[in-house]
Amino acid sequence: MKKRGYEQQLQFNLHKPREATPEEVEKWQKEHLQPLGDAQLKFIAFMSVVQFMALATMMMSFYLIGIWANG
Secondary structure, three states, X not given: OOOOOOOOOOOOOOOOOOXXXXXXXXXXXXHXXXXXXXXXXXXXXXXXXXXXXXXXXXXXXXXXXXXXHHO
16 A cells, blocks of 8 residues: 655644643742742852852952062
């Protein structure tokens, strides 16, 4: 038995997601987004301190090198 032409892929309904109910949105917010946000806040605060310390170290190095080079 000969097949004619190309076989076609089935059509998927990927571009039309259903709307979430208000209960699903609230559950997603509390169970998924809130814990991630809390963890990221701590991480961002820590990295801000690291960045400030790197800047302070760089400025201190420039100052000490300037004293050494001129003195």
